[in-house]
Amino acid sequence: DAKTTQPPSMDCAEGRAANLPCNHSTISGNEYVYWYRQIHSQGPQYIIHGLKNNETNEMASLIITEDRKSSTLILPHATLRDTAVYYCILYSAGGYNKLIFGAGTRLAVHP
């Protein structure tokens, strides 16, 4: 079973920031928070991951709370092409471990 909780759906206006929350209250010390997204009928796309520090790349920012029990993925300027299902996944680093996908959040970006 997935160890994360995400809202099933969210809406966002084009050009605005999309803030996708994820709760992971049982996260353990060696688990990273990974975010992927899946656009309809495609394979998942890696977005970003982090352990405890905030992270930013060309796609998004990841904010992890100090107690690591929750995180937020931020798409700073959402476009229609960001419409997808977003998955927050806990992953134990340092080995060839499994990714367990939950239900994710279906983000709809509208004009």
Add this chain to the structure above:
Amino acid sequence: GAVVSQHPSRVICKSGTSVKIECRSLDFQATTMFWYRQFPKQSLMLMATSNEGSKATYEQGVEKDKFLINHASLTLSTLTVTSAHPEDSSFYICSVYFSATDTQYFGPGTRLTVL
């Protein structure tokens, strides 16, 4: 990120036939690949872990004799659905593990329809 391809992207077959799906890592050598299955309106479910040069490790409930996995080279893993039936119709997706970033990268998926 790593580039992963799958072939074919779509396949339609008759019930009782076997179908082979290829997963290729195009820009690095992958000792570990993963196979997932996704039914309509559901999330991805891990089927098996494919290790180069050794037998695949299957998840509970996945029939190893029905879903044959071969990882004979560091850039290619194949999934063969044997004696396919309509209930095997699904979206099959592979991923490769890139140790340098401790990240899995996914292929575009293969949609299998069994008539």
